[in-house]
Amino acid sequence: MTPEQLSAAIVAALQSLVDDGSLALSAGVPESVRVERPKVKEHGDYATNVAMQLTKQAGRPPREIAELIAARLGAAEGIAGVEVAGPGFLNVRVAAAAQGEIARQVLEAGESYGHAPSTGARVNLEFISANPTGPLHLGHTRWAAVGDALSRVLRAAGNEVTNEFYINDRGNQMDKFGASLKARAHGQQPPEDGYHGDYVADLAAKVVAAHPGILELPEDEQLLAFREEGYAMQLAEQRSELEEFHTHFDVWFSERSLHDSDAVERGLDRLREEGRLFESDGATWMRTTDFGDDKDRVLLRSNGELTYFASDTAYYVDKRDRGFDPCIYLLGADHHGYVGRLQAMAACVGDTPGEQIQILIGQLVKILQDGRELKLSKRAGTIVTLRELIDLIGVDALRYTLIRYPADSPLTLDVAEMTRKSNDNPVYYVQYAHARLSSILRNAADLGLTPALETFDPALVSTDREGDLLRSLAEFPRLVAQAAELREPHRVARYLEDTAGTFHRFYDVCRVLPQGDEEPGDVHRARLVLVAATRQVFANGLALLGVDAPERM
Structure with a gap:
């Protein structure tokens, strides 16, 4: 019996x-x-304070209400007993057979276990906004892992999610990028305010190799060609590395396209219709102070130049016009000052901050190797790139470690700890649990045993350790829903770590396979179903994190 089924029984x-x-x-x-697993095992399988919550509208003492519920609930199918505790808590014990049915439910659902029906919500999730002027760095790496995991969790909770990458491909930095490539191709140093990393020389060489005549073009044409070819190559590299990092984007949205499609003008028109624009000193401003911003924001300067905030506003309006609700932004710590202005901007176009627009701030991460911090600086050329991190740490260890902490927590991580193959390393600990479960099933197959649901007797998985494991499996759907609602994918990782411990404790005392000349019995077969269900939950949970579930380790 899952928490949801027990909830339904109490409602009935x-x-x-x-x-x-x-x-x-x-x-x-x-x-x-709401039902919860009590901290003290002697209090039963589940507990609820529903009687205390209903006191006011019932006009009766909570313990009296609890006793009424207990008498009625105790007769329900699958309930072994109900006790009233304290001022009105209900402690519920589930019958062994009903508890064991969880294993069947997991296997019947398979990869969809933990997934909810469609909510109809169309979510836009933007979690990387980068310049196509250099490799993705450590900051991007954290948002790639956390954002992608959040997307997977939101989808599992029944939402239609579009992952969106915002390409900052407009502005002076693009010209500096082109000039830097051109200089390197001619064996010269880039401009002082250009890009100086080693990757610039490598990229310039690739551009020349792909277009041998580029160095013979007139100066202006050559600068434009290096800028555009370098842009295309750098963006292609970003796409490839993110896919390798198990991070997929459905939309790669170009900032240029906002201006080429007149989307900025349409956004300004929308704001004028809402009465949120005003003219001052020859510039066009948005009244964001009407909605709590610390100052009004310039959208169009007196010289006719649009500000970055004009692009941000047009981009949000474009998302809403595409039918997304909500639009979720995952921004780095250096964008903390954007929160107020973005929320005010959404209010200016008629939306409700916190509903149609939701902004999550992620904190910085430091990586240590041999006790020293790996530094990053795109301009200085000492950047720590996603490519280097993948090669140094590996996709699974890097993703899992970055995801398992709340995004708003600053992180200092050590390469040696992330790559250590021991139970002290959380990703190894969780993956090893899946591999161990897979090994048990392989060994069972060698004995001619398979987890057969048609002969499964759920009442046979009734020991305390089996009950602990079953209750942990039953929590998975609710855990996924909670992680989606709170926008906290790290909860999935922590759940898997807890469940790995529960599984190992089960396996230490509950023999799954017969030994020696022992004939396989019904208990062995029932426990094999529980093992298969546990492996399915680990596979589903690791999939939500974008981390592989190995069969062998």
């Missing part, structure tokens, strides 16, 4: 009490009831 008990006049609820029977 309340409804029957209301129907026969035993209980009156002024606001009606709740649609669902």
